[in-house]
Amino acid sequence: MRALSVVLNPLLFLLLFGYYPSVTVKPKEGWQVYSSAQDTEGRCICTVVAPEQNLCSRDAKEGQLRQLLEKVQNMSQSIEVLNLRTQRDFQYIMRMEGQFKELRSKFRQIETNKKTQVNRNFQELKGKMDALQPLIPVLEQYKTDAQLISQFKQEIRNLSMVLTAIQEEIGTYDYEELQQRVLNLESRLRNCMSKLTCGKLMKITGPVTVKTSGTRFGAWMTDPQASPRNNRVWYMDSYTNNKIVKEYKSIADFVSGAESRTYNLPFKWAGTDHVVYNGSLYYNKVQSNIVVCYRFETGRVVTQRALENAGFHNVYPYTWGGFSDIDLMADELGLWAVYATNQNAGNIVISQLNPDTLQVLGTWNTEYSKRNAGESFMICGTLYITNSHLTGAKVYYAYSTKTSSYEYTDIPFHNQFFHMSMLDYNARDRALYGWNNGHQVLFNVTLFHIIKTEDDS
Template sequence: MRALSVVLNPLLFLLLFGYYYPSVTVRPKDGWKVYSSAQDAEGRCICTVVAPEQNLCSRDAKEGQLRQLLEQVQNMSQSIEVLNLRTQRDFQYIMRMEGQFKGLRSKFRQVEAEGKTQVNRNFQELKGKMETLQPLIPVLEQYKTDAQLIVQFKQEIRNLSMVLTAIQEEIGAYDSEELQQRVLSLEGRLRNCRSRLTCGKLMKIAGPETVKTSGTRFGAWMTDPQASPTNNRVWYMDSYTNNKIVKEYKSIADFVSGVESRTYNLPFKWAGTNHVVHNGSLYYNKVQSNIVVCYCFETGRVVTQRALENAGFHNVYPYTWGGFSDIDLMADELGLWAVYATNQNAGNIVISQLNPETLQILGTWNTEYSKRNAGESFMICGTLYITNSHLTGAKVYYSYSTKTSSYEYTDIPFHNQYFHMSMLGYNARDRALYGWNNGHQVLFNITLFHIIKTEDDS
C-alpha cells in the first residue's frame, strides 16, 4: 500500500510518525482541532490530521484589526491637521503681538528719558496697550497644550506604524482576494485529505466545550450531518417528555444568543432525548410507543412512521438515567440507526439500521450488553460505542461492530463536566459528539484511528 502524501500550507498540517513511534502525541496549538489518526494496513505509520477551527481560516480578524488601525491613523491625521491650522493662526497672532511688545519697550525707554512730567500720560497709554495684549495669555496657554498633543500624536503614530509593519510582515504581500483564494484552496485540500480516510476506530474523546446553558436538566440539541457546509442550523428540544415544540436557529451563534429563526409544533409528543436530524428530517420516538416518526422540517409534516417490532418503550429498557430513553435514534457515516432492547434479546441492546425514507429495517444485530446498564451510546462508522454510566467517572466501556458482528471492551474516558449526561449523539460532518449535560449544551471533539485509502485500493 502506498503512503498517502499530502502537502499543505500553514493552515493545515499532516503529521506522519514512523512505526517505531506509535505513542507520539500531537498537541496542536489552541484553536486547532485534531481530526483523525491513521495507519496503513501493516501498521507502519500513524497519521494525524490537524486543522484550524473553521473561524481561524477567515481573514476577518486581521482585516478588522487593520481597519481599526487605519481608522485610528486617519483620526489622528485629522486631529493633527486641525492643530496645525490652529497653531499657524496662533503663531500669526503672536507675531503681531511681538511688534506691539517692541513698541512698549520703546515707550518705556521714552518715559525714562523725558522724566516724571510725562509719566502719567504715558502710563495711561501703556495701560491701554496692556489691555490689548491681555487676550494673548490664553492663546499662549493653548499653544503650549497643542504642542504637547502634537508630541503625543507623533508617538502614537510611531507605535501604530510598528503594529502595521508587524501585521504586514505576518500576512505577507498578498491582498485580501488572493488570501481568500489560498484559504479556499487549503480547505479543498483538507476535504480531499479527509475523503481519503476510511471509517475509523474511536481512540479519544476531548473536551467538553460548553456552548450554552439553557433549558431543563434533560433535552437534546443537534445539527444535520447531511447539510451543506453553509447550512449550520441548530435544533433544540427541551425535556424528555410532555413536549412537542422544536426550536430552530440559523447558526451556532444565533443559538448561543437565543435568536430563534423558526418554531415547529410536532404532531406527536416525543419520548426521551435520543432524537436525530438526518437529511432535513427529524427522527424521534413517539411518546408511549415504540413508533419511530420521520418529520420533514421543510414541509412541516410527518413523512412516515413505523413501529420497531418488539422494542421496549416507556421506561421498560431505558438508559441508566431513565427518562423514557428506551429507543435511541442516531446517524453516522453509514446511515440511520435505532438502538433499543427487546424481551427476545433478554433486555440487551439491539442495533437496527433503518431506511431513512421508509423506516424499514435493513439489518439487525443483537449485542450482549444490557440496555439498563448503559449510560448512553452513539454510532461511528457502523460501530456502536456504549458508556457505562451517565454520571461522573463514565467512560466508553464497550463497542460493537456491525461490520464484523463482534464486540470488545474499551477504556476511553470522557469528562462529564456537569455530572449528569442525558443525551450524547455523534455528528459525522463535525466529527464531534453533541451532549446535553445537566442543562448545559456541550461539544466533545473525537480522534479516530483510520486506515488510509490509496488509489491502489479496490
C-alpha cells in the same frame, strides 16, 4: 501540517488530538469544527477550527492591534487621572512653599530683633519652622513627578497615533485572497475526509462547550447527510412534554440565539435520542415504541412505524432515565435504532432501519443491559456504550454489527458537567455532539483509519 498552518495563520487554529483542554468556546463569528483522522501508522492528520467563508473579514493581527490600542487608551486615561491628582497636590505644595518662604523671612526678622520680641512667640514660630522643614524634599519630589507625568502623556500620544495609523493601514487590506485560501483548504480537507474509510474508535478528547442553554436534558444536532455549505443546527430542549424544534442556519446563529425557523411537531417526543438524517427528523413518539419520520422541507410526517417488542416509557431507559428507551442514531452506514426488549432480557438490541420506510433491515442482540448503559453511539456499524452518564464515564463496551461480536474497551472521556443526557456521533463532522447538564458540547474522536489511495478506488 506546516503548510496548512501557513495558509490559515492567524485565522485558523490547528489542534492536534488530545492537545487542547476543556474550554468554553464562544464562536461569535461562526466558527466551524472540522475533525480528522489517523493514518495506518497512527499519525494525526489534522483537526481544524475554521470561520465560515462569509465571516473571514477580520485578521487576528488587527484584533491584537485593536486590543493594544484600547490598552493604550486606558493607560492614557489612568495617567490623566494621576496627572490631575498630582497637579492638585502640587498646587497645594506650592502654596505651602510660599507660606514657608514668608515664614522664613519673618523668622529672620525676629531672630535679628530677639530682644524686642516675647520669647513665647519666638518659640511658637520656631516650632512651625521645624514642622515645615521636612516638606522641602517632598516639594522637590512633586516637581520631579509632575515632569515625569508630562513625559508619559506625550509618549502615550505618540504611541496612540502610531497604533491608529497601523490599524487604518490594515483596514485597507484586501481579504479576498485570504478568504480563497480558506475555502481551498476547506475543499482539500473535505476531499481528504471523503477518502477515509470506516475506522475503530481509539480516543475521545474535549469537550468544547459551544453554548449553555435550556434545561438539564435535551438534544442538538446537525445533518450528517447535508452538503458542506449546509450547517443548519436543530435544537430540542427537554426530554418530554415538548414538540417544538428550533432551527438555526449555522453554529454562529445557534450561539447567538438567532433562530431561522420553528417547527411544531404533530406528536410530542420521548427522551433526548433523536437524530436528523438527510433532511428528516427521526424521533420516538411519546408513550409508545413508534418511530416518527418528520420531513423539515414539507413540515409533515413522512412515515411512522412501531419497533416490535421495544420497551418504552421508562421500561428500558439509560441509567439517567428520561424516557430514553429508544435511541435513534446515524453513522457512515445509515440509520439505526438502539433499544431493549423482554425477549433479549432487557439487553440492548441494535436495528438498522430503512430511512424512507423505517423497516428493519437487520437486528443484532447484545449482552449489555440497557439500564446499565449511560449513553451509546454508532460509528461505522459499531455500537459504543458508556458505562455511566455521570463523572468518570468511559466507553466500556463495543459491539460490531459486521462481525456480530463484542469487546470490552477502556476509552475515557471528560464528563465536564457531570450529567450526560445525549451523546451522538456525526459522520460528516467526525465528532460527538453532547448535551451535558444544560451545556451543548462537542467531543473530538480519534479513529484508526485505512486511507484509500487512488489505486484502491
